[in-house]
Amino acid sequence: MNLRGMIWLALEGLLRKKGRNFLTTSGVFIGVFALTLIVSLGQGLSRAVTSTVSGTDNLRQVGLTGGFGIELSNDPSEIEIAGEMDDARRERLRRAAVNRRQIRQVAGRRANAIDDRTITELSKLPHVESIAPVIVERYEMKLNGHESPATLSYGVDVGRRRYADRVIAGSYFSGPAAPEAIVHEYLLYRWGMLTDGDYAAVIGRKVKLKTIQTELTPEQQAPPMLQDFMRDLTDEERKAMNTLLPKLLKQLGQTTQRRAAEREFTVVGVLREQMPGDPFNVIEDGNAVQADLFLPQETARELFLASAVNIELGYPRALVTVTDAEFAPEVEQALRDKGYTAFSVASALKQIESVLLMITVSISFLTGIALIVSTLGIVNTMITSVIERTREIGIFKAVGATNGQVMTVFLCESALIGLVGGLLGLALAALAMIPGDLLAVRLINEKAAIPFDQPVFVLPLWLMVAGPALGTGTAILAAILPARRAARIDPVRALRHD
Amino acid sequence: MTLVTARELWREYSQGGVAALAGVSLDIQTGEFVALLGRSGSGKSTLLNLLGGLDRPTRGRILVAERDLATLGARELSLYRRTTVGFIFQSFNLVPTLPAWENVALPLVFAGVPRVQRRRAALEMLDKVGLGARGDHRPSQMSGGEQQRVAIARALANRPRLLLCDEPTGNLDSATSAQIMALITDAHRSGASLVMVTHDPELARRHAGRILRMADGRIVEESRGGA
Numbered sequence: 001m002n003l004r005g006m007i008w009l010a011l012e013g014l015l016r017k018k019g020r021n022f023l024t025t026s027g028v029f030i031g032v033f034a035l036t037l038i039v040s041l042g043q044g045l046s047r048a049v050t051s052t053v054s055g056t057d058n059l060r061q062v063g064l065t066g067g068f069g070i071e072l073s074n075d076p077s078e079i080e081i082a083g084e085m086d087d088a089r090r091e092r093l094r095r096a097a098v099n100r101r102q103i104r105q106v107a108g109r110r111a112n113a114i115d116d117r118t119i120t121e122l123s124k125l126p127h128v129e130s131i132a133p134v135i136v137e138r139y140e141m142k143l144n145g146h147e148s149p150a151t152l153s154y155g156v157d158v159g160r161r162r163y164a165d166r167v168i169a170g171s172y173f174s175g176p177a178a179p180e181a182i183v184h185e186y187l188l189y190r191w192g193m194l195t196d197g198d199y200a201a202v203i204g205r206k207v208k209l210k211t212i213q214t215e216l217t218p219e220q221q222a223p224p225m226l227q228d229f230m231r232d233l234t235d236e237e238r239k240a241m242n243t244l245l246p247k248l249l250k251q252l253g254q255t256t257q258r259r260a261a262e263r264e265f266t267v268v269g270v271l272r273e274q275m276p277g278d279p280f281n282v283i284e285d286g287n288a289v290q291a292d293l294f295l296p297q298e299t300a301r302e303l304f305l306a307s308a309v310n311i312e313l314g315y316p317r318a319l320v321t322v323t324d325a326e327f328a329p330e331v332e333q334a335l336r337d338k339g340y341t342a343f344s345v346a347s348a349l350k351q352i353e354s355v356l357l358m359i360t361v362s363i364s365f366l367t368g369i370a371l372i373v374s375t376l377g378i379v380n381t382m383i384t385s386v387i388e389r390t391r392e393i394g395i396f397k398a399v400g401a402t403n404g405q406v407m408t409v410f411l412c413e414s415a416l417i418g419l420v421g422g423l424l425g426l427a428l429a430a431l432a433m434i435p436g437d438l439l440a441v442r443l444i445n446e447k448a449a450i451p452f453d454q455p456v457f458v459l460p461l462w463l464m465v466a467g468p469a470l471g472t473g474t475a476i477l478a479a480i481l482p483a484r485r486a487a488r489i490d491p492v493r494a495l496r497h498d
Numbered sequence: 499m500t501l502v503t504a505r506e507l508w509r510e511y512s513q514g515g516v517a518a519l520a521g522v523s524l525d526i527q528t529g530e531f532v533a534l535l536g537r538s539g540s541g542k543s544t545l546l547n548l549l550g551g552l553d554r555p556t557r558g559r560i561l562v563a564e565r566d567l568a569t570l571g572a573r574e575l576s577l578y579r580r581t582t583v584g585f586i587f588q589s590f591n592l593v594p595t596l597p598a599w600e601n602v603a604l605p606l607v608f609a610g611v612p613r614v615q616r617r618r619a620a621l622e623m624l625d626k627v628g629l630g631a632r633g634d635h636r637p638s639q640m641s642g643g644e645q646q647r648v649a650i651a652r653a654l655a656n657r658p659r660l661l662l663c664d665e666p667t668g669n670l671d672s673a674t675s676a677q678i679m680a681l682i683t684d685a686h687r688s689g690a691s692l693v694m695v696t697h698d699p700e701l702a703r704r705h706a707g708r709i710l711r712m713a714d715g716r717i718v719e720e721s722r723g724g725a
């Protein structure tokens with residue numbers, strides 16, 4: 001069958017009623033436009049999220065925070081409220097108990113602190129490559145005549161090139177335990193040091209860091225048994241206990257340690273802010289986003305452990321690196337089972353992607369409905385077209401067109417409406433993505449801590465085909481009944497028609 | 499050789515119980531020129547439509563070129579029209595939005611002839627009817643006689659064995675009619691068998707070999723024409 005000839009006839013028929021057919025096209029156009037945009041957005045966002053985090057070791061890292069122990073679990077089902085009362089009150093009291101329990105636990109000593117001993121132990125878990133403590137701490141700081149009461153410092157794993165690459169004045173650390181410091185440009189800005197000359201003037205100066213809290217509270221110093229005992233006291237009793245504790249501890253022979261740790265380091269460089277396009281480890285570098293002072297990790301650790309409080313409470317967090325990204329969720333779960341709080345980008349990604357998929361699917365569904373409604377318009381146009389062309393159909397048949405060929409002409413007509421609408425929808429969606437991307441990237445960068453410069457809309461090749469194909473397909477479906485009607489027209493009657 | 503054999507053809511319309519044809523039997527030999535005369539409503543067009551496979555009899559047998567039209571399926575009937583029959587109507591029946599050459603080429607579209615060849619063949623046909631220069635004109639830009647010549651070119655595009663003309667000059671003045679009849683007799687001379695419906699006994703006598711007069715769906719009189 002010579003399809004081209006029939007497409008030609010269909011096209012000729014369409015061009016006769018340009019206005020009407022253009023209006024009909026707009027239904028398909030809007031449907032495909034919206035669908036393309038939404039699916040591209042879903043694709044783009046999920047790809048942006050993935051590629052933002054997959055450049056570095058993101059997917060191999062698990063963040064670890066000290067937990068509060070399984071024995072102090074927050075599982076509400078364990079709590080029971082005794083006594084005669086109605087269900088509503090029992091539920092209220094149970095809720096209250098759950099809430100109070102949680103609050104008290106937070107105030108207490110950590111059951112699962114992270115210290116060198118536990119790090120060694122956890123390192124033996126399967127698939128764990130290494131565990132490094134995260135050292136984030138505030139210090140009193142003096143530099144070049146400026147003072148800051150609580151500067152946030154971060155211990156850098158010196159092997160990380162991405163920190164070296166952000167040094168804009170001076171140099172990077174000479175080694176993992178070097179007595180050196182790098183200052184963030186924002187700190188200099190706050191001190192009014194703005195020029196390259198100012199930056200250069202800082203290099204080689206001494207920075208003095210002093211521990212802020214050197215002493216444990218009496219309660220923190222108490223033996224674990226006593227701490228557990230105190231946890232169940234009323235506020236009144238607790239207050240009294242706290243006044244008594246220092247004496248009690250002295251009696252027990254425990255003396256408070258007063259080691260005001262103080263160190264002096266040489267400033268070797270100035271670090272610039274993290275910008276979009278810079279490699280970024282969500283878990284590892286997330287700890288450093290607010291830091292103004294950077295130390296080599298070993299140097300930072302030595303200073304951190306010079307404080308008795310820190311020895312007692314352990315590291316605030318640790319960074320677990322697994323041997324392969326695929327094991328991250330497994331290791332994360334293993335750490336949770338041991339009573340720690342663990343977080344991995346890999347499992348967060350899975351959640352984000354499933355949410356994105358849900359949104360995409362549900363909006364696509366709505367757009368699909370819009371597309372279905374637009375088919376009603378196509379059906380209407382096609383029926384009108386068939387009626388208008390009745391005599392022509394008679395002529396076609398008289399010169400030897402089969403019913404199938406007559407049907408094909410009208411199916412082609414509708415397919416062309418769908419194809420034009422689909423292509424227009426695709427083209428306009430692709431155009432709309434350009435300002436859409438600019439806007440989205442700007443909005444995200446205004447709000448988010450993680451630098452972001454990925455396209456938000458990604459138009460994959462399959463969608464470029466699927467969008468117009470969907471429009472064409474729907475239009476063809478919509479035309480089946482009108483086209484069959486055209487095919488069944490009695491030629492004798494059609495030729496008398498006017 | 500017999501081209502058409504029709505026996506006891508009936509065509510009844512359920513509405514009103516009218517019989518447009520009421521038992522028509524006839525034979526047409528290859529190369530014959532038959533004229534159908536008769537009053538309006540006597541069943542001439544109905545018979546022509548049955549011969550051309552545009553319509554089916556409700557009763558009776560109709561064989562054209564060894565094909566039993568009454569038993570053909572819709573698709574075979576279309577192929578029969580495409581390969582064997584050419585229609586010429588009183589009201590031309592051109593597609594108004596298509597240029598002359600595309601109207602002529604219409605049968606070739608459904609026969610699957612590629613566009614370039616279609617155009618060449620159509621222009622050749624138009625040349626034969628004296629409209630070689632008018633291929634790109636639309637029907638609305640042409641006189642009635644010219645439109646009918648385009649229609650003749652279209653009817654002949656498939657080189658049909660059977661040419662069916664339903665009052666081909668009914669809408670034309672006598673001078674133009676003569677031109678059209680000249681083209682139709684040309685086609686007859688080049689080998690087509692011809693059935694022509696007309697109101698004009700003089701026209702029938704001058705061109706046809708045999709004249710059939712119809713009344714009330716029957717052939718009531720047969721006479722020899724002058725040709």
Ligand SMILES: Nc1ncnc2c1ncn2[C@@H]1O[C@H](COP(=O)(O)OP(=O)(O)O)[C@@H](O)[C@H]1O
Pocket residue numbers: 511513516517518536537538539540541542543544545
């Ligand atoms: N679709 C139809 N329904 C009912 N009657 C019809 C139909 N078509 C034709 N007829 C009737 O059949 C008869 C023959 O019509 P037709 O063959 O067109 O006559 P002619 O061509 O000789 O003028 C007429 O009486 C006409 O009214």
Ligand SMILES: [Mg+2]
Pocket residue numbers: 542543544664
């Ligand atoms: Mg008639």
